[in-house]
């Protein structure tokens with residue numbers, strides 16, 4: 001089971017005051033939450049362009065991590081180059097998924113396509129287990145492992161990378177959908193596909209682009225968590241569901257909502273695991289997910305369908 | 310300019326259009342009237358390339374367009390204002406207009422596009438006031454103006470209008486109709502589908518009456534207005550006599 005570990009070794013908690021322990025849990029929560037947010041953004045991109053929930057999103061994350069490992073081990077590339085290669089590689093997987101499984105069924109309902117993405121996720125996981133086997137790999141930390149003291153708690157340098165990458169990705173996406181014509185055309189295709197065609201937007205190209213883009217964002221998530229948790233062929237299952245949960249908490253389609261959702265989930269999990277029992281960690285996410293789907297499917301921040309960006 | 314010859318279309322296996330032929334000459338306004346479900350929207354969507362046309366031909370000038378994608382048809386110079394307006398509601402008014410010129414951005418006409426936006430604003434000053442407002446918050450009439458403006462941003466030679474007055478107050482409808490006449494004066498050819506058959510025929514040169522997927526009448530607009538059948542079925546005249554009897 002995938003378990004992020006961004007805090008100090010267990011025994012060091014004993015030397016901390018209660019406040020410092022809480023702070024430590026919060027730091028862990030925000031780090032893990034940033035990853036959930038990144039994965040949730042991948043869901044959002046495809047949902048924004050197509051109204052499909054892509055359940056192979058977690059597999060994009062896994063592939064990002066494992067391709068980086070291969071780039072480093074087989075091609076002897078330094079981390080940044082291996083990472084870029086992995087991001088490009090997973091974008092291509094996204095494009096292939098669209099071409100092979102989504103586009104041929106362009107008139108199918110979103111629910112059919114969602115089921116197809118579940119099938120695709122099982123297929124990708126199977127192929128990954130054949131290529132990389134079932135053992136876990138570790139990506140070395142990007143800038144050392146010397147913890148940075150922070151008001152009596154500590155921050156791992158990799159945590160800063162995770163938060164920084166999540167922030168850069170959300171700001172870039174915001175810029176893309178809010179400022180560029182292509183981004184707006186993608187939104188237009190999602191909300192009003194017929195009218196989008198009538199102004200000359202090539203809808204199938206927009207869908208392709210959304211799969212490539214969410215492949216890239218998913219890969220980025222898989223790369224930055226590589227040094228925090230192991231990367232493994234089946235890590236996408238749990239991470240995909242957590243990212244989906246983040247998107248649902250924030251209201252699927254909302255760029256800041258997913259950041260809020262991811263960090264909320266990360267903090268609740270971390271506090272729950274630290275103060276109650278780590279055995280409940282994953283259960284917490286699913287309880288939140290079910291409660292959200294029952295009582296507030298538009299998300300905590302979501303208002304109506306109209307203001308989706 | 311536009312010649313639709315003997316086209317048929319199907320939804321699943323149900324035939325909707327049964328050998329429809331119409332033509333629209335350069336600079337004309339041509340009205341297409343008919344009851345709900347007659348196939349008017351289907352015909353317009355077939356022209357726009359949203360529906361496949363297994364039988365018959367559609368020519369724009371000398372060019373067959375019935376096998377082209379919607380994108381290529383916009384490029385060829387045909388824009389549609391769809392029934393129900395279908396504006397991009399989460400985007401601003403100005404973004405809706407810019408997306409109307411999507412293909413022109415692709416061919417790098419930035420300066421001309423800015424000028425087109427100003428032209429749309431001078432046609433609909435209300436849109437200029439609301440340029441940075443989210444389009445979904447506009448009133449029905451304003452949304453119709455936006456849908457019209459968005460279609461004009463592609464600089465079409467032929468404009469297909471599907472029920473532009475649907476659901477609008479009479480005063481607002483009148484304003485939309487006035488704009489349509491002005492557009493024709495500026496050189497745009499128009500094919501107009503309207504519920505309000507009287508208003509449509511009054512501003513049109515010619516008209517077609519569509520019934521269950523077939524053209525049953527075609528004539529000069531003035532003569533259709535005087536036609537007893539048309540008056541009874543579409544202009545609401547004659548009903549009074551029935552009541553009186």
Ligand SMILES: Nc1ncnc2c1ncn2[C@@H]1O[C@H](COP(=O)(O)OP(=O)(O)O)[C@@H](O)[C@H]1O
Nearest residue numbers: 320321325343344345346347348349350351352
């Ligand atoms: N998507 C669709 N699937 C099946 N039948 C349709 C569809 N759209 C329209 N129709 C049918 O096609 C016929 C013509 O519809 P339409 O062209 O919308 O008529 P109009 O615009 O004249 O009111 C109607 O009988 C309608 O029920």
Ligand SMILES: [Mg+2]
Nearest residue numbers: 349350351392
């Ligand atoms: Mg109609």
